[in-house]
Amino acid sequence: MLPHPFKAHDSQGHYQINQPVHSQDIIKMANYLTRQRLKKGTDLSSPEKSYDYLQTLLQNQEREVFGVILLDQQHRIIQYQELFQGTINQxxxxxxxxxxxxxxxxxxxxxxxxNHPSGDPTPSMADKQLTQIIKEALALVDIRTLDHLVVGHEGYRSLAKMGWL
Incomplete structure (x- = not known):
């Protein structure tokens, strides 16, 4: 369901409002649209594409949020899940x-x-170690870990691109 006060327009992918909106309403709409883009069947073929989907959801969170994008054999989204929430730095x-x-x-x-609520997406050594532990646990049941993305308002880092995976 669309967040208030947005309404679907006749043209697909277009929305309308007939009143002034607060910035929080715009953020709610952006999160809604991002979740729609992360729906089942979406192809994720690069870290950049993954970041495009996740940036809106994670970059301005006040607390650290850890999630997982579950993928099928062709690397299409099955589901995105936020699994853990923490404090400002862990x-x-x-x-x-x-x-x-x-x-x-x-x-x-x-x-x-x-995400890193500080805004700096540089992964910590703890991020690297945790990634390795999760990768090994998933490998025991034949599930591949393709990447670990760290998101902040200053951008993102891909542990796979950094050679840490």
């Missing part, structure tokens, strides 16, 4: 829960994602 992440969600959704691959 979130407790449990590999067991990630494996459980991947198996429940019959995922062949995953992209791990989290």
């Amino acid at each position: 979130a407790s992440v449990y590999p067991r829960e990630i494996v459980k969600q991947a198996l429940m959704n019959n995922a062949a691959a995953v992209i791990l994602v989290h």
